[in-house]
Amino acid sequence: MSNTKAWELLSAHFDAKDVKSFNGAKPGKPERWLSYVEDETVMDRLDEVIGAGNWNVDVEAVDVPHSIVKVTLGIRWPESQAFLTYSDYGYPTNGEQGEGMKEAVSDGIRRTARMAGIARYVYAGEVKASPSGRSPSPSPSQPRPAAPSSGSGAAPSDDDFDMADVDADDHCPKHHVKWYGDAEKGYYHKQEGEFWPNGKQKWCRKADLEKQG
Numbered sequence: 001m002s003n004t005k006a007w008e009l010l011s012a013h014f015d016a017k018d019v020k021s022f023n024g025a026k027p028g029k030p031e032r033w034l035s036y037v038e039d040e041t042v043m044d045r046l047d048e049v050i051g052a053g054n055w056n057v058d059v060e061a062v063d064v065p066h067s068i069v070k071v072t073l074g075i076r077w078p079e080s081q082a083f084l085t086y087s088d089y090g091y092p093t094n095g096e097q098g099e100g101m102k103e104a105v106s107d108g109i110r111r112t113a114r115m116a117g118i119a120r121y122v123y124a125g126e127v128k129a130s131p132s133g134r135s136p137s138p139s140p141s142q143p144r145p146a147a148p149s150s151g152s153g154a155a156p157s158d159d160d161f162d163m164a165d166v167d168a169d170d171h172c173p174k175h176h177v178k179w180y181g182d183a184e185k186g187y188y189h190k191q192e193g194e195f196w197p198n199g200k201q202k203w204c205r206k207a208d209l210e211k212q213g
Helices: 003-010 039-049 100-116 206-212
Strands: 019-023 033-037 055-063 068-076 083-090 168-171 178-182 186-195 201-205
Touching: 003 039, 039 100, 055 100, 068 100, 083 100, 186 206, 201 206
Parallel strands: none
Antiparallel strands: 019 033, 055 068, 068 083, 168 178, 178 186, 186 201
8 A cells, every 4th residue: 555545544534423522612611612533533543544563652741740641653654664653742631520641642642643644634623513522514614713913923822713613724834734814814823732831822823934934
């Protein structure tokens, strides 16, 4: 199998029943339903396409009190036989009510698998989350939210973009994920797992990368 074919199979859409939803709103905020796939679904896809024994997952605890882990997914691509690794951070998803470290590992597997194409379309907002947790439907076009004015140099806050409702342009050449925003006011994406010392989310700004180039 060619690497290109493997990528196509890894990034193929899942059955609607395999795409779940959860309310990702912060306390006191309106409901914000987001879509995801279970980590077991990710692993099944890897077994089907890459084959058992040709991928693995390594977990490193980076902040035990807050149950934050670094997950590294290794994949042996079938044609080239190159063994490549992809890393991202995982976080607990149910607060004090859940099993923090276990949830963080599952979250990290899902996040890291996006780098290999698995369910990337889900997290890019191409499906509309369903409060029932099942059968999300294609997301209709939504009005573009306000973004920082051009030239301000300010990064958006977590609440500036609903990542499921914003039009995407192309991909960030540095992080290989989709930009969000619009041509008039700029393109951005979250730097997953990256935060400023004050705890604020880091964002990557397309205009800044173009200036560096």
